[in-house]
Amino acid sequence: MGHVIEHMFLFLVFPGLLFTAAVGFLLQWGDRRLAAMLQWRVGPPPAQPVWDVAKLLGKEVIVPEQAWRRGFLALPFVALSAAALAATLIWSAALQIDVAPVGDLIVVLYVLAIPALAVMLGAACSGNPLGAVGASREMKLILAYELPFVIAIVVAVFQRRTLGEEVVSASTLSLSGLVEFQKEVGAIIARPSGLLAFIVALLCCHAKLGLVPFDMAEAECEIGEGAHIEFSGALLGLLRLTRALLTAALPVLLVTVFWGGMEQSAGGGAVFLLKVLLIVVIHVLIRSTSPRVRIDQAMRFFWGPATLLALIALLLAGSGA
Amino acid sequence: MEPLLLPVLIPGVTGLLALALPGRLRRLQQALGLLGTLGALVAAAALLDVRAAFFREWLRLGPLNLDFALRADGFSSWAVAFVGLMGFLVVLYSVGWFRAAERERGPYYPCLLLATAGAAGAVLADNLLLLVLFWELVSLTLFLLAATGRASGAPAAAKAFVIVGCGDMALLLAVVLCGVLHADAGLERPLAASTLAAHPIGTGDGLGMLVFLLFLAAAAAKAGAIPLHSWIPTLARETQPPVMAFLPGALDKVLGIYLMARVSLEWLSPSHALRFVTMLIGSVTILAAVFMAMQQHDLRRLLAFHAVSQVGYMLLGIGTGSLVGVMGGIFHMLNNAIYKACLFLCAGVVEREAGTMELDRLGGLHRNLPVTFGCMLVAALSISGVPPLNGFVSKWMVYQGCVVAGQPMFLIVALFGSVLTLASFVKVLHSVFWGARPRALAAVNERGLALRVPLLVLAALCVVFGVFATVPLDQAIGPAVGLEPPATGAGSVVLEGRLAAWAAAPAERAAPAASFAVFQPLSATALLALGVLVGLLLAYFGRMKVRTVRSVFIGGEPIDPEVNRFPGTEFYRTVGELPGLGRVLAQGEKGTFDLYQVLERLPLLRRLHTGWLTDYLFWCFLGLTVLLGVFFWT
Numbered sequence: 001m002g003h004v005i006e007h008m009f010l011f012l013v014f015p016g017l018l019f020t021a022a023v024g025f026l027l028q029w030g031d032r033r034l035a036a037m038l039q040w041r042v043g044p045p046p047a048q049p050v051w052d053v054a055k056l057l058g059k060e061v062i063v064p065e066q067a068w069r070r071g072f073l074a075l076p077f078v079a080l081s082a083a084a085l086a087a088t089l090i091w092s093a094a095l096q097i098d099v100a101p102v103g104d105l106i107v108v109l110y111v112l113a114i115p116a117l118a119v120m121l122g123a124a125c126s127g128n129p130l131g132a133v134g135a136s137r138e139m140k141l142i143l144a145y146e147l148p149f150v151i152a153i154v155v156a157v158f159q160r161r162t163l164g165e166e167v168v169s170a171s172t173l174s175l176s177g178l179v180e181f182q183k184e185v186g187a188i189i190a191r192p193s194g195l196l197a198f199i200v201a202l203l204c205c206h207a208k209l210g211l212v213p214f215d216m217a218e219a220e221c222e223i224g225e226g227a228h229i230e231f232s233g234a235l236l237g238l239l240r241l242t243r244a245l246l247t248a249a250l251p252v253l254l255v256t257v258f259w260g261g262m263e264q265s266a267g268g269g270a271v272f273l274l275k276v277l278l279i280v281v282i283h284v285l286i287r288s289t290s291p292r293v294r295i296d297q298a299m300r301f302f303w304g305p306a307t308l309l310a311l312i313a314l315l316l317a318g319s320g321a
Numbered sequence: 322m323e324p325l326l327l328p329v330l331i332p333g334v335t336g337l338l339a340l341a342l343p344g345r346l347r348r349l350q351q352a353l354g355l356l357g358t359l360g361a362l363v364a365a366a367a368l369l370d371v372r373a374a375f376f377r378e379w380l381r382l383g384p385l386n387l388d389f390a391l392r393a394d395g396f397s398s399w400a401v402a403f404v405g406l407m408g409f410l411v412v413l414y415s416v417g418w419f420r421a422a423e424r425e426r427g428p429y430y431p432c433l434l435l436a437t438a439g440a441a442g443a444v445l446a447d448n449l450l451l452l453v454l455f456w457e458l459v460s461l462t463l464f465l466l467a468a469t470g471r472a473s474g475a476p477a478a479a480k481a482f483v484i485v486g487c488g489d490m491a492l493l494l495a496v497v498l499c500g501v502l503h504a505d506a507g508l509e510r511p512l513a514a515s516t517l518a519a520h521p522i523g524t525g526d527g528l529g530m531l532v533f534l535l536f537l538a539a540a541a542a543k544a545g546a547i548p549l550h551s552w553i554p555t556l557a558r559e560t561q562p563p564v565m566a567f568l569p570g571a572l573d574k575v576l577g578i579y580l581m582a583r584v585s586l587e588w589l590s591p592s593h594a595l596r597f598v599t600m601l602i603g604s605v606t607i608l609a610a611v612f613m614a615m616q617q618h619d620l621r622r623l624l625a626f627h628a629v630s631q632v633g634y635m636l637l638g639i640g641t642g643s644l645v646g647v648m649g650g651i652f653h654m655l656n657n658a659i660y661k662a663c664l665f666l667c668a669g670v671v672e673r674e675a676g677t678m679e680l681d682r683l684g685g686l687h688r689n690l691p692v693t694f695g696c697m698l699v700a701a702l703s704i705s706g707v708p709p710l711n712g713f714v715s716k717w718m719v720y721q722g723c724v725v726a727g728q729p730m731f732l733i734v735a736l737f738g739s740v741l742t743l744a745s746f747v748k749v750l751h752s753v754f755w756g757a758r759p760r761a762l763a764a765v766n767e768r769g770l771a772l773r774v775p776l777l778v779l780a781a782l783c784v785v786f787g788v789f790a791t792v793p794l795d796q797a798i799g800p801a802v803g804l805e806p807p808a809t810g811a812g813s814v815v816l817e818g819r820l821a822a823w824a825a826a827p828a829e830r831a832a833p834a835a836s837f838a839v840f841q842p843l844s845a846t847a848l849l850a851l852g853v854l855v856g857l858l859l860a861y862f863g864r865m866k867v868r869t870v871r872s873v874f875i876g877g878e879p880i881d882p883e884v885n886r887f888p889g890t891e892f893y894r895t896v897g898e899l900p901g902l903g904r905v906l907a908q909g910e911k912g913t914f915d916l917y918q919v920l921e922r923l924p925l926l927r928r929l930h931t932g933w934l935t936d937y938l939f940w941c942f943l944g945l946t947v948l949l950g951v952f953f954w955t
Contacts, residue, residue, distance in 0.1 A: 007848065011851060011852070012851070060867070061865060062868050062870055064870055065873075066757075068754075074853070077852075077856040081849050081850075084852050085852065100839075101839050102848065103840050106717055106720050109736075110713060113743075117707065120747055121750070124755050124756070125687070126755075126873070127755065128873045129757070129880065129887040132755075139747050139893075142740060142744070143896070146737060147733075150737055151733050154732055154736075158729045171724055173724055230873070233865075234860060234863070238856065299895060299899065300899065303899070314729060
């Protein structure tokens with residue numbers, strides 16, 4: 001029974017839903033503030049992301065008659081729940097919380113895909129053709145970035161190090177296993193293969209978050225928010241909350257897999273925070289300095305140069321570099 | 322009566338009985354079909370905990386023995402029960418599916434019954450020649466079902482028969498080679514499966530390697546792995562949906578993968594290189610078939626390509642040679658049978674009620690066919706590997722197998738193939754059940770309990786085998802690879818990574834000893850449900866207001882569903898237009914990579930196939946003469 005309550009606490013409060021949402025809102029505020037500074041604006045006050053969501057949660061939800069009503073209403077809840085589960089798993093591994101884990105890296109990757117899937121299904125079942133266009137773009141974007149992303153993750157999983165006489169390999173799909181491995185032999189990002197893979201994974205996370213230049217699925221001026229077009233009120237609020245969770249979870253995933261998670265020492269927390277912030281700053285810089293690309297351009301980019309880079313990283317990892 | 326014989330005898334006898342009945346007595350045939358498959362299911366279920374063997378000496382062919390030997394170990398008894406269940410569900414569905422306008426043609430129920438008997442016999446057979454006999458019975462019934470199903474079915478049936486027949490020939494060769502090798506080693510009863518299991522053939526030399534490759538070809542042709550897959554998409558267009566659902570459920574996948582599992586676990590000890598070949602075929606199958614599936618606009622063909630693609634995961638898992646991978650491959654076979662059958666049966670309902678399978682002409686049917694829609698949604702998410710459904714668990718195990726086997730490329734292919742599968746099914750769901758409904762389909766609705774019950778059972782199994790995956794894993798799959806079922810309440814050793822013998826000792830030390838990957842399906846599901854529940858409570862207490870509006874608006878105007886639509890065929894046009902890949906896919910659609918079509922164009926083969934029965938008889942006679950000559954000469 002203690003186990004169940006522990007898991008529930010992890011999931012709902014720390015480091016799951018509540019905690020990740022708080023961090024996500026803070027990061028979103030930082031993101032918006034930094035982007036504003038880059039564009040010579042003032043930017044919003046710290047609590048603005050919270051107010052945005054809170055306001056939406058109080059508004060009326062409108063469902064089109066053609067929509068699959070039950071699914072349309074339920075899918076945003078599923079998205080939020082899956083994002084919270086992914087966040088719990090990622091943060092637990094990063095902070096090395098000692099508890100029987102529910103899933104490993106594969107589970108995290110799959111659960112991370114559920115929010116995007118829920119939005120897509122929601123858009124497709126809304127009956128709005130522009131929603132379907134958005135869903136189609138979102139799915140193609142997922143297809144595009146998952147290939148290099150998966151290769152980059154596999155580079156981390158198949159890291160090998162020579163320690164004196166002995167060859168040590170990570171060879172595990174367990175997140176905490178990867179953290180342990182890096183504790184023993186140093187961060188994966190410190191090697192050429194790891195660095196390349198990290199860069200590719202970072203770009204993929206950029207697309208996973210739907211940030212410019214990869215926001216074609218919800219291009220507001222072309223297809224009227226696309227995948228989000230029919231979502232309103234509380235449902236839209238839930239989707240915003242989901243995005244806040246992902247904003248806080250994805251950089252931590254990158255730090256955990258490639259950069260050793262959080263060290264259990266004095267100052268470890270600060271270093272960890274700096275790593276996460278650095279990733280967020282890179283996201284902001286990319287998104288505030290580039291225009292939106294077309295979906296075919298995005299696919300060509302991810303299946304072309306990005307995949308090539310990831311494959312080079314894989315080759316390097318195979319040769320132990 | 323020997324209980325071991327019942328799962329074979331009951332459908333066999335009822336099948337022969339139904340064959341003797343005149344076709345006019347349709348109701349009686351249906352009743353016999355239901356009774357026969359239900360009997361097989363009950364008889365097989367009674368076998369679940371039985372570990373027994375049945376043996377009658379039958380024939381001796383030189384050094385080889387053909388005995389009527391059946392054996393129920395953990396693996397085969399579960400496989401038989403599964404065959405029985407699928408057979409029953411498909412027959413039940415057929416009773417609801419066929420109607421006066423399009424009724425069963427040819428010996429439909431007798432064929433289903435005999436196929437069930439053949440599959441059950443092949444799985445239980447403890448003698449390899451007996452296995453070949455039952456295997457042939459399945460091939461024959463498959464041909465009859467396909468050839469008599471639709472007026473245009475004959476070429477597709479011929480194609481299926483040629484490819485599967487080549488596989489069967491490979492199987493016969495492999496079996497005889499096995500027997501000869503063992504007879505040369507001076508073993509008594511060289512073709513008994515137990516003899517083979519006790520003395521697995523090494524694959525270090527050329528002959529052992531040949532035996533393995535022949536077995537692999539037989540399994541690949543039956544299960545439909547690339548390059549011997551092309552009969553499945555062709556057949557899917559020309560045969561009735563219940564038959565297509567029966568294929569993965571009871572015939573091709575189960576038999577092919579069952580054989581492959583037995584071969585690589587017990588009968589032979591495949592070398593590293595041969596395992597690699599198996600994995601390679603598996604990954605090529607996953608990727609090529611799923612890309613083809615994405616580009617399909619006909620629901621049947623689309624599903625058929627996915628049926629091919631999923632075989633790749635099974636071969637990949639079995640090829641890894643690690644315990645978790647092999648178990649994942651076998652588990653994936655069961656899971657695939659469940660969701661694939663469900664998908665084909667759902668597609669059958671759509672075809673029956675809407676009269677078309679063209680994705681372009683379907684749409685918005687979620688309100689007309691609610692049960693079908695719900696079941697198809699579950700099955701589609703399951704085949705895409707969305708946790709916590711069953712497809713995810715077995716894929717997860719295959720991934721672990723790839724890591725243990727140290728194969729990064731195959732892991733990447735498997736993971737990416739899963740994303741492509743998801744993409745394909747998002748398109749299917751959108752273009753069949755959502756989107757704009759053509760006016761012609763306004764009156765469509767689903768009728769009949771016999772159609773809906775099989776769908777619901779299969780969809781429920783998708784969820785149960787996912788959330789409670791530990792039960793089939795510990796009770797059915799574990800014994801298949803020689804694991805003892807754990808004490809109740811101990812939890813699955815596989816999913817919790819507590820399996821000591823996950824892999825043969827790796828050459829390198831995996832860094833942290835305690836870092837085996839873990840997946841707890843029950844906890845994950847509970848947490849996901851908890852999240853949704855908390856959200857719903859918030860919505861309830863926050864007084865979430867919901868209002869339904871009449872129509873969807875675009876640019877301030879209500880849309881016209883006939884004009885403003887985004888058909889599913891547009892979904893992945895971008896992929897088909899990519900440079901390079903697009904051209905390859907177009908060639909694939911034309912059949913450039915279809916071995917059957919390529920061989921068909923060879924002048925020599927064309928000249929040999931005159932279509933005259935006398936010519937074929939001449940060839941048979943010639944072959945027999947040569948064989949007899951060799952026989953007497955040696």
